Amino acid sequence: METKKQNFVVNRIESLKYAIVGALYLIKTENAIKVHCTSTVILSLLGYFTGLSKIEWMFQFLAIGLVISVEALNTSIEKIADFIQPDFDKKIGTIKDVSAGAVLFAGLFGAIIIGFIYIPKLILFLYQ
């Protein structure tokens, strides 16, 4: 029983290692992910200096996490598509377009959340 429990913990740590390798690969190779990481730093600094509330921080990180996660899945789908069909294929094109559409949805709603947080602060800053 103890061995099984240990294996479970070891397996989880192994999986985490693979996930970190994947995340580092994305950061090193994908321009979109680099842009999102830069945006994360900028938004975190902006949040710090504008004094976000706990709820605003939660929504900001939720929006950032949503966009980065969907972008990562989109990259994964693109790579699978390129692997199974390196040549031009209408169906592959649709698969990639749909996957890119998911990123667009996440980005759009992420931007709305960020807008809800910062637009009132901007208005207050400009007119007070």
Ligand SMILES: Nc1ncnc2c1ncn2[C@@H]1O[C@H](COP(=O)(O)OP(=O)(O)OP(=O)(O)O)[C@@H](O)[C@H]1O
């Ligand atoms: N093998 C293919 N067959 C048909 N259409 C393709 C194929 N590869 C790409 N496309 C079309 O080109 C678009 C862009 O594909 P691509 O793989 O270059 O994604 P991208 O968003 O430009 O990639 P990145 O995330 O690296 O910037 C797809 O959404 C699709 O419409």
